[in-house]
Amino acid sequence: MTDLLYLEDSNVRTFDATVERILEDGRVVLDRTHFYPEGGGQPADTGTLRVDSDGEAFEWPVADVQKRDTVYHVLDLEAGTDSTDGPIADVLEPGTTVTGELDWDRRYAHMRYHTAQHLLSAYLLEAYDAPTTGNQLYADRARLDCAYERFQDDDLATIEAAVNDLIHDGLPVRWYEFERDVAEAELDLERTRIDLLPDSITEIRIVEIGDADDPFDRVACAGTHVQSTADLGTLEITGRETAGSGEERVRFRLLE
Ligand SMILES: [Zn+2]
Structure with a gap:
């Protein structure tokens, strides 16, 4: 390999x-x-x-x-x-x-969008009890699906403002490897979603955002990310739609 x-x-x-x-x-x-x-x-x-x-x-x-x-x-x-x-x-x-x-411009854009998706997923879980069910990012936009009945316009404004506050706080982003059995014993499984990974994966890569003692987000992920939320610029929610029964799709982009 x-x-x-x-x-x-x-x-x-x-x-x-x-x-x-x-x-x-x-x-x-x-x-x-x-x-x-x-x-x-x-x-x-x-x-x-x-x-x-x-x-x-x-x-x-x-x-x-x-x-x-x-x-x-x-x-x-x-x-x-x-x-x-x-x-x-x-x-x-x-x-x-x-x-x-x-192609560094493309990769760096993916790193920004991936990190933004973590922030958005963590906030939606914390504030709306809406776990992320899927996501797709590009170099100029992204979308996130989550289990939730329906976001209203004022919800979207609240979410956008909250995520931008987290961005502007300049939270550090870290990643490290964990043995799977240790990770399953010590980490919050609902947040990290380790249970969704195939059994063949024995080393878990954890990505954390925020203080080391009490991170805002901690999730299993094998993608690439920036090292500070300050690198994300400003997040703009560009729309929502129904992604299925009880599923919402939120579209967003990052401005410089
Ligand atoms: Zn990630």
């Missing part, structure tokens, strides 16, 4: 790695990666993979990243600067050192 470097440090934009495997369709497996694979409502990172081969430079766009048995970087072979006079496997053979570079 590829070493998921972004779990520890989400601020790295460029990294070196070694090719472990290349498939004919352009999917590449590396020994380590900072590319986030799509999951948990957060889209995959994009960027480039570069390699110097006998003094010649090759570069391909990383169009998608997917996690299955391991992490697959999906290269856009048509758009690459491959000389195309030989198979890609000749350049990216196992053992080759490559340089990965993330």
